[in-house]
Amino acid sequence: MSSLKAVLFDLDDTLIDWSGFKADWAAVEHKHLSGVFNYLCANIHQLPDLDAYIAEVRSRMMGAWTSARMNLRAPNLGTILVEAAAALGAPAESLDARRCLESYAWEAVAGTVGFPDAAETLKLLAQHGVKVGIVTNAHQPMWLRDVELRTHGLFDFFPTCRISAADVGYLKPHPAIFQAALNCTGTNPSETVFVGDDPEADIVGAQAAGLLAVLRRSRRGTGNLSRIVPDEVIDSLAELPAILDGWYPGWRNGA
Ligand SMILES: [Mg+2]
CATH class of the missing domain: 3.40.50.1000 (HAD superfamily/HAD-like)
Structure with a gap:
């Protein structure tokens, strides 16, 4: 025993x-992704526009969760924030997942x-x-x-x-x-x-x-x-x- x-x-x-979370998840995410977008534009590369960046992140996130259902490989937000920026023209060598995640400024959800x-x-x-x-x-x-x-x-x-x-x-x-x-x-x-x-x-x-x-x-x-x-x-x-x-x-x- x-x-x-x-x-x-x-x-x-x-x-x-x-159970008390009633807001729209997309709105919560929009706020945090705006922070990343602003950081990237100010420090790394002028991205085309916020909506394009958010769409790129969401599509990559959805793809990562879809394949995760098959292979259980965990999606990683930092990787996705970086890859989405690179896909929109930011130079990959200047991108840092940690800095992107810091500007995501995550917090407890209302x-x-x-x-x-x-x-x-x-x-x-x-x-x-x-x-x-x-x-x-x-x-x-x-x-x-x-x-x-x-x-x-x-x-x-x-x-x-x-x-x-x-x-x-x-x-x-x-x-x-x-x-x-x-x-x-x-x-x-x-x-x-x-x-x-x-x-x-x-x-x-x-x-x-x-x-x-x-x-x-x-x-x-x-x-x-x-x-x-x-x-x-x-x-x-x-x-x-x-x-x-x-x-x-x-x-x-x-x-
Ligand atoms: Mg649970």
Whole structure:
């Protein structure tokens, strides 16, 4: 019988609640891409016009997500911002993904909040020496998503293991991203539990990597659960400690 050493969490709709996000995603994106466009025009190359740049980014992003559905290679926002600028005539050797991402000026999206049930459970896990980590299918590198974690008061709970697909190169459910997280926590699959809201990415992926997988039912709706059997299902992170009691008796005493 293994002991509990780590719990890994998906980010969106597991730790961050997106159910209050009602705005138009295109409008949110437009604001950030305008920042990149302005940076590029002022510092690198006069691009034809903002709409052309945004269209180029969107078409590349859509292409990257379409092929990702087949091969699970993670789209990378920095790469796409650079390639779109190069396609519109900016000299490739002057383009820097980091600078483009800085001018993207990512921030917590209006309407999103940290789930109020997260802090207490995360505190309890830390108190009992259980490591925690984040594994997200984001196309942004983790340092951008860290901005949101800080805004939502979640950052301090995850001092070391925050894993974005954009950094690893693979999306959940690919085993490589789960392995990257296990390398970070330094734990074995049997000592590690995964919590997420996406049946395919989180539950199928974690189980295939040998982890017990808890489905957090999302208020935004849970995807297709046919043929997918989570090890447990919760509606609140407050339910997690009791599930861990059942799987790892004595974990609260370091067993
Ligand atoms: Mg999610």
